[in-house]
Amino acid sequence: MNYKIVVYSWTGNTAACAVSLQNHMDIDAFLLVEEKERRGNQGFALGGTQASLGVKSKVKELPDLSDTDVLILGMPLWAGTTPPAINTFLQQCDINGKKVYAFCTQQSRDASKKLERKLSRVVTKKGGAFLHLFVMRVPHGKQLSVEDAGKITEKWAERIRAGG
Numbered sequence: 001m002n003y004k005i006v007v008y009s010w011t012g013n014t015a016a017c018a019v020s021l022q023n024h025m026d027i028d029a030f031l032l033v034e035e036k037e038r039r040g041n042q043g044f045a046l047g048g049t050q051a052s053l054g055v056k057s058k059v060k061e062l063p064d065l066s067d068t069d070v071l072i073l074g075m076p077l078w079a080g081t082t083p084p085a086i087n088t089f090l091q092q093c094d095i096n097g098k099k100v101y102a103f104c105t106q107q108s109r110d111a112s113k114k115l116e117r118k119l120s121r122v123v124t125k126k127g128g129a130f131l132h133l134f135v136m137r138v139p140h141g142k143q144l145s146v147e148d149a150g151k152i153t154e155k156w157a158e159r160i161r162a163g164g
């Protein structure tokens with residue numbers, strides 16, 4: 001099985017999860033980088049609006065998934081849904097026939113059911129098999145480190161390896 005992590009992160013929390021998961025699983029990771037840098041409060045407000053409208057953003061490069069069997073897609077929760085860079089990835093990358101896990105970081109306690117439903121719908125429509133969304137809560141004002149993420153991502157890695 002070839003695994004690949006593809007992740008978008010604006011302020012670093014989801015990237016910390018990705019690195020931590022990558023360390024546990026010893027697999028490749030690809031960071032989606034937007035062409036236009038988001039900054040400050042304006043970046044926050046625009047990001048929320050774009051996410052809620054399902055907007056796509058230009059990303060510098062997209063990953064090659066030709067050898068990937070199991071995709072692990074990481075993102076922050078924005079306005080209860082996928083951020084624009086993830087919308088672009090989901091529209092443009094071929095995930096047909098792939099197993100797909102996702103993980104998100106978020107501030108709130110709720111279980112991201114809306115995000116899970118959306119990912120399941122989009123992945124299925126594109127011919128992939130959506131298996132599970134892992135959620136990590138990062139309280140407001142906290143910056144997640146790779147070490148902080150370690151215990152939880154270890155469990156994610158076990159579940160992904162087990163194929164469940």
Ligand SMILES: Cc1cc2nc3c(=O)[nH]c(=O)nc-3n(C[C@H](O)[C@H](O)[C@H](O)COP(=O)(O)O)c2cc1C
Pocket residue numbers: 008009010011012013014015043044045046047048075076077078079080081105106107108109138
């Ligand atoms: C534009 C924007 C919208 C957000 N919307 C939500 C939200 O709807 N629910 C939530 O729990 N957290 C929300 N957050 C908080 C992020 O999901 C959280 O801080 C996440 O850990 C950030 O990940 P990152 O550091 O990888 O960018 C939002 C953050 C941003 C910037």
